[in-house]
Amino acid sequence: MPTLTLQRLTKTYGSLRALSEVSLTVAPGERVALLGHNGAGKSTLMKIILGLIPYDTGSLQVTGAAPGSAEARRNVAYLPENAAFHPALTGLEQMRHYLALRGESAALAMGLLDRVGLGPAARRRIGTYSKGMRQRVGLAQTLIGKPRLLVLDEPTSGLDPVSRRDFYELLDGLAADGASILLSSHALTEVEARTDRILILSGGVLVAEGALADLRRTAALPVAFHITPRAGAAASVAAALPEARVHTGNLTLTCAQEDKLRLLSRIMALGDQIADVDMVPPSLEDIYSHFSKRAGQ
Amino acid sequence: MNRILATSQTEFRIALRNRWVAISIAMMGLFSLVLSAAGSSATGTIGADRLSVVVASLTSLAVYLVPLVALLMSFDAIAGEVERGTLPLLLTYPVSRPQILIGKLLAHLAILTLAVAVGYGIAALAALALDRGAVAGLPALWRLMWSSVVLGATFLGVGYAASAVARRPSGAAGLAIGLWLGVIVLYDLGLLAAIVADKGGVFAAKVFPLALLANPADAFRLYNLAASQATSAAAGVAGAASTIPVWASLSSILAWPVLALVLATASFRKVTP
Numbered sequence: 085m086p087t088l089t090l091q092r093l094t095k096t097y098g099s100l101r102a103l104s105e106v107s108l109t110v111a112p113g114e115r116v117a118l119l120g121h122n123g124a125g126k127s128t129l130m131k132i133i134l135g136l137i138p139y140d141t142g143s144l145q146v147t148g149a150a151p152g153s154a155e156a157r158r159n160v161a162y163l164p165e166n167a168a169f170h171p172a173l174t175g176l177e178q179m180r181h182y183l184a185l186r187g188e189s190a191a192l193a194m195g196l197l198d199r200v201g202l203g204p205a206a207r208r209r210i211g212t213y214s215k216g217m218r219q220r221v222g223l224a225q226t227l228i229g230k231p232r233l234l235v236l237d238e239p240t241s242g243l244d245p246v247s248r249r250d251f252y253e254l255l256d257g258l259a260a261d262g263a264s265i266l267l268s269s270h271a272l273t274e275v276e277a278r279t280d281r282i283l284i285l286s287g288g289v290l291v292a293e294g295a296l297a298d299l300r301r302t303a304a305l306p307v308a309f310h311i312t313p314r315a316g317a318a319a320s321v322a323a324a325l326p327e328a329r330v331h332t333g334n335l336t337l338t339c340a341q342e343d344k345l346r347l348l349s350r351i352m353a354l355g356d357q358i359a360d361v362d363m364v365p366p367s368l369e370d371i372y373s374h375f376s377k378r379a380g381q
Numbered sequence: 382m383n384r385i386l387a388t389s390q391t392e393f394r395i396a397l398r399n400r401w402v403a404i405s406i407a408m409m410g411l412f413s414l415v416l417s418a419a420g421s422s423a424t425g426t427i428g429a430d431r432l433s434v435v436v437a438s439l440t441s442l443a444v445y446l447v448p449l450v451a452l453l454m455s456f457d458a459i460a461g462e463v464e465r466g467t468l469p470l471l472l473t474y475p476v477s478r479p480q481i482l483i484g485k486l487l488a489h490l491a492i493l494t495l496a497v498a499v500g501y502g503i504a505a506l507a508a509l510a511l512d513r514g515a516v517a518g519l520p521a522l523w524r525l526m527w528s529s530v531v532l533g534a535t536f537l538g539v540g541y542a543a544s545a546v547a548r549r550p551s552g553a554a555g556l557a558i559g560l561w562l563g564v565i566v567l568y569d570l571g572l573l574a575a576i577v578a579d580k581g582g583v584f585a586a587k588v589f590p591l592a593l594l595a596n597p598a599d600a601f602r603l604y605n606l607a608a609s610q611a612t613s614a615a616a617g618v619a620g621a622a623s624t625i626p627v628w629a630s631l632s633s634i635l636a637w638p639v640l641a642l643v644l645a646t647a648s649f650r651k652v653t654p
């Protein structure tokens with residue numbers, strides 16, 4: 085049974101269509117990234133999943149229950165876009181409070197804060213925390229209990245590079261234990277390596293969905309080759325590959341996905357005239373803007 | 382139940398850090414002290430014991446001060462969470478909106494009880510020190526104490542409702558002050574004006590008692606004065622107190638906190654984070 089199912093979900097704010105007919109499912113243990121431009125509807129979609137705001141038409145089940153129901157709230161953890169806490173409380177007190185609200189022992193608070201690297205600051209007031217530290221309090225509270233679904237709105241914003249890596253390792257562990265993860269992000273490179281599936285929202289419409297390899301195939305963006313000729317062989321290599329662009333002695337070629345092996349064998353045929361060759365597949369940025377553009381962005 | 386207690390514990394801690402505990406205790410203590418100092422000169426002539434006289438003047442003080450303290454403590458309860466951005470996350474936890482409100486209410490009530498106990502305690506100790514016979518006034522003091530807490534609960538609930546309706550702390554503060562002025566000050570002035578304008582006496586006989594009972598602060602005053610021996614020592618609605626049965630004012634002061642909490646819950650439910 086999927087952890088999360090959305091069918092033709094539509095949400096409007098007055099005349100603005102924040103989400104149009106969005107359908108998706110998330111399976112247990114799956115890590116799904118939600119991408120999209122500012123105002124695409126990512127946060128709106130998440131708040132609807134959490135039952136915080138109502139939707140207009142369509143249907144959704146969260147861990148088999150209605151969004152926002154007591155059952156769903158027990159099973160879902162949330163990290164809001166700008167995680168905020170009462171400045172007068174210490175990290176430890178805030179954590180104890182959240183543990184109590186989930187019916188867990190307050191004694192677990194320190195361990196959770198340690199897991200996100202906040203142990204040394206646990207007894208300081210949150211009002212004195214940096215942005216990244218507040219974000220970590222937000223992350224720590226999502227680890228309470230054993231949530232079946234984690235909804236994380238831009239979880240790595242404000243985190244330094246090392247913390248980001250630690251964060252994704254944490255996620256891998258949770259997913260391995262069977263938790264589903266839906267996260268939004270603008271940092272494409274980290275999403276690329278760390279999630280199983282990508283959803284691209286554009287103007288409230290789900291314009292692409294699938295594993296990165298699938299998206300790459302559907303987008304059918306050209307593959308680039310960077311060729312470095314051996315000293316003195318530049319002219320003959322350029323003559324053999326007339327479609328290449330020459331730049332500071334190196335050659336750049338692009339070709340469609342299905343032609344890449346043919347082109348590669350033409351390059352290999354040049355033998356030791358070639359010093360080095362790099363094949364560059366389209367980046368997630370390229371794929372992302374391809375789908376976003378097609379939707380009229 | 383644990384969720385409610387956890388909420389009140391955290392709220393109490395926040396109030397302690399925000400100095401609200403200290404401020405409310407200081408306010409109640411200071412005013413009671415001033416009152417008992419002022420009251421100590423005029424006594425002995427009425428025939429009532431000293432404590433009963435103090436209770437009568439504390440009653441007229443409490444009518445103004447307890448609702449004010451309660452509104453000041455409560456106006457930020459929901460609007461503040463909205464403004465800080467802490468509400469969306471809180472509402473994704475397995476805790477219901479009524480549970481959140483009751484948790485906050487318990488914490489704020491505890492603070493109010495503390496403030497009332499300290500304030501009235503000071504006045505009572507002063508009266509007992511000066512007059513052995515003052516022990517006769519202890520039941521009246523006890524009645525004033527718990528009814529003050531009940532009155533506070535009403536205005537805490539009203540404050541939460543204002544907080545949910547306004548959704549911004551500044552708007553909620555304005556609304557709270559407006560409510561205090563309207564319910565505590567202007568309401569009585571309006572009634573007074575109506576009595577003066579009323580020629581046939583129908584208003585005074587039929588509407589006036591009901592109007593008094595409908596207002597939680599007036600009902601509180603009625604209840605304490607009607608039950609007190611020192612009715613004559615207090616001014617204002619004291620005359621009316623004799624015509625309205627105690628059970629009526631008691632029902633009013635007990636019904637209001639429930640009504641206020643229902644009102645607060647209804648307005649809180651309308652808040653989408």
Ligand SMILES: Nc1ncnc2c1ncn2[C@@H]1O[C@H](COP(=O)(O)OP(=O)(O)OP(=O)(O)O)[C@@H](O)[C@H]1O
Binds near residue numbers: 097102123125
């Ligand atoms: N309460 C609201 N009232 C009216 N319009 C709203 C409201 N909340 C969001 N919107 C609109 O809905 C659209 C989607 O907003 P949303 O916050 O979901 O975007 P997002 O994808 O999360 O963007 P970002 O990457 O900037 O966080 C935007 O056009 C926004 O202006």
Ligand SMILES: [Mg+2]
Binds near residue numbers: 126127128165237
């Ligand atoms: Mg957003």
